[in-house]
Amino acid sequence: MSETSRRELIRIAEDMNETSNDETRQFISRIVGDLSGLxxxxxxxxxxxxxxxxxxxxxxxxxxxxxxxxxxxxxxxxxxxxxxxxxxxxxxxxxxxxxxxxxxxxxxxxxxxxxxxxxxxxxxxxxxxxxxxxxxxxxxxxxxxxxxxxxxxxxxxxxxxxxxxxxxxxxxxxxxxxxxxxxxxxxxxxxxxxxxxxxxxxxxxxxxxxxxxxxxxxxxxxxxxxxxxxxxxxxxxxxxxxxxxxxxxxxxxxxxxxxxxxxxxxxxxxxxxxxxxxxxxxxxxxxxxxxxxxxxxxxxxxxxxxxxxxxAQWAHYALTGDETGVNHDDVLAWLRAHPEQMKQYLDGVEEIKQGPGPISREGVLRFAAMIAxxxxxxxxxxxxxxxxGPRSEQLRMAWQHLNSFAQGELERSQAELRALESEDGSATVDLDENNKTLGELRALVAEKTEVMTRDMDDVLANLRGVMDDTVAEAVSAVVRGPDGNSPLLAKGAETELNFTPLRDRMRELIQGATQVVRQRMLSELYAIDMQANAALRALPGWQDPVDNRMNTSAVRWFRPDTTALTRGITVELRVNWLSRLISRKSVVTRAERMIVQEFELIGDDLIDTARENMMERLKTVLDHYVALLGGYLEHRTGSGETNAQAEAQDAFDRARRIADELETVFGPVRADEGQAKAAE
The missing domain is CATH 3.40.50.300 (P-loop containing nucleotide triphosphate hydrolases)
Known part of the structure; x- marks a missing residue:
């Protein structure tokens, strides 16, 4: 997506914020902030x-x-x-x-x-x-x-x-x-x-x-x-x-x-x-x-x-005209040796010739130098x-969230307009019922969030135990060496201990545990989605929106940050200080204890970072969904019955305009996005 698209998304989001409910406005404001700071x-x-x-x-x-x-x-x-x-x-x-x-x-x-x-x-x-x-x-x-x-x-x-x-x-x-x-x-x-x-x-x-x-x-x-x-x-x-x-x-x-x-x-x-x-x-x-x-x-x-x-010297000449150290024959020879750059140069010269002013030899030489x-x-x-890369993904996610809100508002306003146009008024929205349903759905989300958090903490607590056992066993094997011949006691000025297999195993453990947590979260989120949709369909006169599925992308695509595994272990790299110790046995024991402690700290950092990141992603998914539900259920009317239908028509026209503008920015939902939804 282009810079124009980013600016257009910001404009549309700010437009949507003017008439959104409090929950939706808070979430859209976050999107505006993210897009503005991109x-x-x-x-x-x-x-x-x-x-x-x-x-x-x-x-x-x-x-x-x-x-x-x-x-x-x-x-x-x-x-x-x-x-x-x-x-x-x-x-x-x-x-x-x-x-x-x-x-x-x-x-x-x-x-x-x-x-x-x-x-x-x-x-x-x-x-x-x-x-x-x-x-x-x-x-x-x-x-x-x-x-x-x-x-x-x-x-x-x-x-x-x-x-x-x-x-x-x-x-x-x-x-x-x-x-x-x-x-x-x-x-x-x-x-x-x-x-x-x-x-x-x-x-x-x-x-x-x-x-x-x-x-x-x-x-x-x-x-x-x-x-x-x-x-x-x-x-x-x-x-x-x-x-x-x-x-x-x-x-x-x-x-x-x-x-x-x-x-x-x-x-x-x-x-x-x-x-x-x-x-x-x-x-x-x-x-x-x-x-x-x-x-x-x-x-x-x-x-x-x-x-x-x-x-950089050729670019400097192109920008300033300072020919110091520039050989024009070398510039042209370079272009001749690189056909793609030569084509850029020739196409650019033709464009310069089409310009309003005269073409100068110096201008052509400086242009050649810039290309070369x-x-x-x-x-x-x-x-x-x-x-x-990441910029495109951020814009895509922002568009998906905004489009969800826009489609929800379009469906809600259409249903309201349809209800006002009915002769017997049987489809009139019951505000008390809507508010009750929204309150129940919020309670459901809060309850499920507690369940998911407890379940995640149980998995990660078990991981801590497994990680500590793995560290202790692997460090002992490396430090004490095969057959009890510790490399720390070998002759030489320094010793390097290889903990690469341990780091690889720790990476596998954190990836496996977070995959389990991610799948369990997705199951609970699916349950929330199903129960919420069932509650909405039970409302009098309710009509399903075109797309009211929960967007779980933030959780579905989570991968743990394993940067902590790149942290150096001082003892494994330099052990000259060990020669100053008297007891050979205490040398090995102390080194083993110190290295275990450092790797346990790395394991704690891996787990703590994963928990923090997963909670943040879960919050993003649920905040968006609750705001979306609020948009579906909130019923806004004018102050008097005589102009209610006109205001409902205005709301529908505005929602239609915003939905169309979003489609213009990014186009209809594409096949790969549809497949992603189906995969949920």
Whole structure:
């Protein structure tokens, strides 16, 4: 669905809210809020000096907006909001660290490092702590007495220029270095305490609102920058991993990919930048791309990550006219080697020729450079993936709920109009009977909710016991080793214990238990649906709506979040400290106890998260259904009998209009949706 469809759904929902009952209005307001805030995010990640900032400038069309010199950034995540739900299109907000957030940064980083450790990780925490203290010291020197007052605060600038940006996100001179520091410069004034920058733009050339995020580079000598980037990974919906054509898929790159895979993140695309700097042009670039694909396959298994290529430098020239470092023969050679891009270029030139103004050589060259840069292809790839992914599913679900309300209102108003038109009035709606029925149905829903909750808690309580037994048995087998020969007592500087089978078994257990809960919930929801429909049909003059089935999609498609299983177990990765213990037996016993405790905590997190998510989905299904029933049963009439029929006709006409508008947005209920309903 397009951005136009999203806006139209919001308009229709707000229109429906004007005459809805309280329960329906509450639910529709939630839909409006979800649709208004639907703003996927794209994070650009990768090593330092891979050209991320200049690439983002080309991707967003904001030439030279983000500084792209060798080392402009400090510990700053920069979110560029295009078409923000608030309606804001200019200015920026800068959020400052507080002491708690600095400490959380250190603690959370330790957890991520433990997932895929290397020989350098043993001293990284100490270095990061030192760097955080150095940041605080620099900030105190720069800010003086205002330092303490600024912690945890934020600055909101209505307008923003490059000098403003430099004050908050660029490193600047070290104020403790008298030889290099310029006391008159405010570059980097707030950079050491700036946690995050949010910059606002209009929607630009994107098809729907989104956020583009520039992250500090991984493999940065200043480890705190790398830590910021790694910890931000869970915050985005889509990732562009930027590789340099000169050193594509290095050890640091592979470690980043493994971490992203372990965290079960969203969609990923790889962009190999700086192909313009390869001596062999398209031929060398093709070899680099092939090597990257092979490397990803070997490192990640059945990887389906797309790999695109291009040049941020060419895009920079296309946007600014700055020809520095641009060889036009190389640009044209690249287009000739890539027929699809050549076709885009030729079609675009023909379109330019049809325009009102004269066509210039420079304009054609800059257009060629933009196509060859690969940025238009990257933009299409990312926005299409987002449109076809979670964004599309959210819009579809919103439409289904709104359509249920609309069809219910249409049927109700039609029945009311039919009753008023009857000569003997025998079909007149009994308001007291309707209210009584609605109250009984609400009580039924509350009763069944308690039953489903108790049943779920019983299943999950049993799962906790099974999970603990599984953990204890598996950890003991690994730590104590075959025939009682513990690998912890083997010679060598360090020992790695393999708990992958245990993690896989824990994943199977949580998936199996939640499947049982899900099926039992669906059975109870089906029972509610049947009893409610029977109660409605018993009402005098009741006529079934076209579609009054409960929408159980939120429960039916539930899958447990298993992110907790990617958490590292410190003892399983590093056991050098064990050598300091005296008793060999106590070494094994203590290690076993510690590892069991950590895996039990992981199991608790799995179960608690699953329960919370399932309850939220169950509430969504039942809130929607109760609101739908309220819409069916509520009887609204005018203040006088003489105009009751006219008002009923108006209500029917309005309901018909809204139903037709919804059908125009999404079309009639499709076959796959019908099959999904039948599957319930």
């Amino acid at each position: 703003k996927p995010s794209i994070a650009f990640v990768g090593q330092i000096k891979a050209g991320k900032s200049r690439l983002i400038n080309g991707f967003t069309g904001q030439a030279e907006y983000l500084p792209s010199d060798v080392n402009p950034w400090t510990t700053v995540i920069t979110d560029m909001h295009f078409g923000h739900p608030s309606g804001r299109t200019e200015g920026a907000e800068f959020h400052f660290f507080d002491n708690h957030q600095w400490q959380a940064l250190i603690a959370e980083g330790e957890e991520l490092r433990n997932m895929f450790p290397d020989e350098e990780d043993s001293y990284k925490r100490e270095m990061i702590e030192e760097q955080v203290e150095a940041m605080k010291t620099r900030a105190r020197l720069r800010l003086g007495d205002s330092y303490e007052q600024l912690l945890g605060q934020h600055h909101d600038l209505e307008d923003l220029n490059s000098d403003d940006l430099a004050r908050y996100v660029c490193a600047g001179d070290d104020p403790s270095d008298s030889e290099t520091h310029d006391p008159g410069s405010d570059r980097g004034l707030y950079s050491d305490i700036t946690r995050k920058a949010e910059v606002y733009f209009d929607i630009g050339h994107f098809p729907f609102p989104l956020t583009v995020t520039d992250t500090p580079g991984v493999n940065d000598p200043l480890l705190i920058r790398e830590e910021i980037s790694r910890q931000y990974l869970k915050e985005s919906d889509f990732f562009v991993v930027v590789l340099s054509a000169h050193q594509a898929l290095s050890r640091a790159d592979l470690k980043l990919f493994r971490l992203m895979q372990a965290l079960e993140l969203g969609q990923i695309v790889v962009f190999i930048n700086r192909v313009d700097e390869l001596g062999g042009g398209a031929e060398d670039a093709g070899k680099v791309r092939s090597d990257v694909l092979d490397g990803l396959e070997q490192a990640l298994g059945n990887s389906d990550i797309d790999v695109l290529m291009g040049s 840069s690969g940025l238009p292809d990257l933009r299409r790839h990312v926005t299409q993936a987002l449109a076809d």
